[in-house]
Amino acid sequence: xxxxxxxxxxxxxxxxxxxxxxxxxxxxxxxxxxxxxxxxxxxxxxxxxxxxxxxxxxxxxxxxxxxxxxxxxxxxxxxxxxxxxxxxxxxxxxxxxxxxxxxxxxxxxxxxxxxxxxxxxxxxxxxxxxxxxxxxxxxxxxxxxxxxxxxxxxxxxxxxxxxxxxxxxxxxxxxxxxxxxxxxxxxxxxxxxxxxxxxxxxxxxxxxxxxxxxxxxxxxxxxxxxxxxxxxxxxxxxxxxxxxxxxxxxxxxxxxxxxxxxxxxxxxxxxxxxxxxxxxxxxxxxxxxxxxxxxxxxxxxxxxxxxxxxxxxxxxxxxxxxxxxxxxxxxxxxxxxxxxxxxxxxxxxxxxxxxxxx
Ligand SMILES: [Zn+2]
Ligand SMILES: [Zn+2]
Numbered sequence: 001x002x003x004x005x006x007x008x009x010x011x012x013x014x015x016x017x018x019x020x021x022x023x024x025x026x027x028x029x030x031x032x033x034x035x036x037x038x039x040x041x042x043x044x045x046x047x048x049x050x051x052x053x054x055x056x057x058x059x060x061x062x063x064x065x066x067x068x069x070x071x072x073x074x075x076x077x078x079x080x081x082x083x084x085x086x087x088x089x090x091x092x093x094x095x096x097x098x099x100x101x102x103x104x105x106x107x108x109x110x111x112x113x114x115x116x117x118x119x120x121x122x123x124x125x126x127x128x129x130x131x132x133x134x135x136x137x138x139x140x141x142x143x144x145x146x147x148x149x150x151x152x153x154x155x156x157x158x159x160x161x162x163x164x165x166x167x168x169x170x171x172x173x174x175x176x177x178x179x180x181x182x183x184x185x186x187x188x189x190x191x192x193x194x195x196x197x198x199x200x201x202x203x204x205x206x207x208x209x210x211x212x213x214x215x216x217x218x219x220x221x222x223x224x225x226x227x228x229x230x231x232x233x234x235x236x237x238x239x240x241x242x243x244x245x246x247x248x249x250x251x252x253x254x255x256x257x258x259x260x261x262x263x264x265x266x267x268x269x270x271x272x273x274x275x276x277x278x279x280x281x282x283x284x285x286x287x288x289x290x291x292x293x294x295x296x297x298x299x300x301x302x303x304x305x306x307x308x309x310x311x312x313x314x315x316x317x318x319x320x321x322x323x324x325x326x327x328x329x330x331x332x333x334x335x336x337x338x339x340x341x342x343x344x345x346x347x348x349x350x351x352x353x354x355x356x357x358x
Contacts, residue, residue, distance in 0.1 A: 060280030089206035102135040127177035131165035138163035175240035209283035247298035
């Protein structure tokens with residue numbers, strides 16, 4: 001028996017959410033919910049709630065090549081659910097959200113489909129319309145479900161475009177814009193109104209970028225004595241503040257962390273700031289290591305020019321590779337010692353004041 005095809009089968013977009021695509025298929029064919037599409041594809045109920053959706057069965061009923069759906073799938077295969085991915089970017093499973101939908105109704109209305117970046121836990125708001133994401137129905141107030149009649153229609157019949165969404169700050173929108181563009185492989189924006197290190201952020205792999213955002217958000221909250229570390233909205237708010245006016249707020253973060261250290265804390269800068277230092281420069285989450293070069297340069301700027309307590313110790317010199325005994329470092333020396341390409345250092349330092357040993 002041959003597998004039945006759906007009557008209407010629009011092709012998936014390169015940047016589309018896989019679950020959003022199934023919902024679009026379902027809506028196009030007039031079904032009340034994507035259950036019908038999954039049933040037609042012969043898929044089990046529990047399969048749709050995981051990242052291991054078998055795209056082969058879906059491709060058959062949607063009449064599209066498996067490779068096209070594979071490009072927007074969440075796992076390499078149903079047997080490799082631990083290696084989560086999003087549009088080909090490798091991710092830790094906790095960064096991915098496939099069960100609790102959120103979206104920007106205006107974006108969905110304008111584009112006609114749901115973009116894949118909404119599957120990231122960190123995407124709490126829309127960088128294009130600068131508003132919080134919608135995760136509950138404006139009519140019934142219930143949490144949105146993937147099993148609803150349409151892209152912009154709730155199970156209760158409510159229109160997801162009804163109602164205003166709270167706005168977000170420029171720095172939050174700029175950081176989320178960099179994340180969205182990284183996910184969708186879009187170019188670096190021409191403007192940089194929040195003065196983020198956006199070229200460097202967008203050069204990072206997605207998993208490094210997310211790790212940097214988590215680390216900076218968390219340590220900004222620790223420095224503020226806040227405990228809501230798991231609140232994604234707060235993490236975005238704080239991380240975007242740290243990255244804004246680069247590298248001024250980043251240096252301020254280290255100054256603030258430093259002020260909380262007991263006066264008796266002796267030793268080198270690396271030891272004093274061990275927690276954030278390890279998270280940014282030693283963690284397996286930020287790979288390749290070159291992804292963190294621009295953070296290293298800013299950290300050295302802090303250590304040499306803004307921190308009067310404690311010394312830039314030999315280990316730090318060795319690890320970060322710079323010779324602070326020299327009062328002035330040429331770019332070439334600095335590049336050799338820090339272990340990055342000279343062109344990288346030149347680019348990184350262009351907007352910063354010269355690095356000087358105190
Ligand atoms: Zn939007
Ligand atoms: Zn509703």
